[in-house]
Amino acid sequence: MLKKWYAIVLALGTLLLLSINSAEAKEKETDTYYVDVSAATLWTAPNLLREVDKPSSTNPVDLRKWTTSMTYEEKLGLVGKLETQALYGSKVTVLEQKGEWVKVVVHNQPTPRNEQGYxxxxxxxxxxxxxxxxxxxxxxxxxxxSPTAWLYENKKGNHAFMEISFNTRLPVIKEFKHEVLVATPGDGAKWLKKSDVAIYKNEMDIPAPTGQDIVNTGKKFLGLPYLWAGMSGFGFDCSGFTYTLYHANGIxxxxxxxxxxxxxxxxxxxNLQAGDLLFFAYDQGKGKVHHVAVYIGDGKMIHSPNSSTHVRIDPIETSGYGEEYAGARRYIQ
Known part of the structure; x- marks a missing residue:
């Protein structure tokens, strides 16, 4: 009899454990979402939007309208209020919800602030x-x-659907000579011009870059206006720029x-080489790092400096950051 009761208790315990695991798995599953706009902008708190920011908060977004309609002072108003951006199709995990806003972490954007993402x-x-x-x-x-590319409703490419950013990744459904049919997070199959993309079997298939590859990638964005927290071909901040150059090259x-x-x-x-990251810090390079650039050779760097300007090439010494040089790091061996 005791053995029978023990078996029953054991069975009930197993069922309870399976139920808990199933519930946890279901809960975890429901927390996973994908970005459904060309680039989603993440804020430090919900409901911080100003009137000028509304084009960045809708679905679809109009990032060009947003970035070009802001004055310099309005751009400065974003400093400290934005966190990062997440591109179309990026995976996020929802942590919290307040009204129509959610707190998420963006996968593949490493930070000590959260082990899952930014x-x-x-x-x-x-x-x-x-x-x-x-x-x-x-x-x-x-x-x-390409710095940006259009998704189309049809193969001929005469019905535009959405302008998406450099470094966006979308699954391939079928490949043609001049076009590629891709899956989207919530809008079914769409078309891209093959000249705007590279196709890879998986992340490991992206060729290992040279430092010069990183530099050449950066030069695609010369003249692109700075955007605090920017991570897209519509605008970069300094570290969003360097992160994106490396990520697009598989690192x-x-x-x-x-x-x-x-x-x-x-x-x-x-010993600096093209592609190395250069860092600049307060207190003449001895304080907190606040800026990063990519070394291109001959004492020059390419970077996205601040809200008053754009992606540009500067000599290190006369860039305005020369006295704050704080060292360099190499991510390509």
């Missing part, structure tokens, strides 16, 4: 569950290599300059 608040309307999209993520993918580095400065391999100034 945190911030965004409108929930810019996310979709994307189950069908998720099921296609094991396919080859199209990586956008994931930390999101922020202060953390980028603690990874990779330290490089002495006399």
């Amino acid at each position: 945190p911030g608040w965004m409108p929930k309307a810019q996310l979709v569950k994307g189950k069908s999209f998720e099921n296609k993520l094991n396919r080859p993918f199209a990586l956008v290599t 994931v580095i930390p999101r922020d300059s202060s953390v980028q400065a603690t990874h990779g391999t330290p490089v002495e100034r006399e």
Whole structure:
């Protein structure tokens, strides 16, 4: 009899454990979403939007209208209020919800602030569950290599659907001579021009870059206006720029300059090579790192400096940052 009762208790315990595990798995599953706009902007808190920011918070977004309509002072008003951006199709995990806003972490943007990814608040309307999209993520993918590219409703490319950013990744459904049919998070199959993308079997299939590859990638964006927290071909901040150049070349580095400065391999100034990251800090280079650039050779760097300007090439010494030089790191061996 005792053995029978023991068996019953054991069976009930097993069922309870399975039920708990199933509930946890279901809960975890419902927390996963995909970005459904060309680039979602993450804020430090919900409901910080100004009137000028509304084009960035809708679905679809109009990032060009947003960035070009802001005055310099309005751009400065974003400093400290934005966290990062997440590109179309990016995976996020929802941590919290307040009204129409959700706090998420963006996967593949490493930070010490959260082991899952970079945190911030965004409108929930810019996310979709994307189950069908998720099921296609094991396919080859199209990586956008133009600064921006258009998704089209049809193969001929005469019905535009959405302008998406450099470094966006979308699963390939079928490849043609001049076009590629891709899956989207919530809008079914769309078309891209093949000239705007590179197609890879998986992330490991992206060729290992040289430092010069990183530099050449950066030069695509010369003249692009700065955007605090920017991570797209519509605008970059300094570390969003360096992160994106590396990520598009198959290397994931930390999101922020202060953390980028603690990874990779330290490089002495006399040994700098193209593609190395250069860091600049307060207190004449001895304080907190606040800026990062890419070394291009001949004492020059390419970077996205601040809200008053754009992606540009400067001599290190006369860039305005020369006295703040705080060292360099190499992420390519």
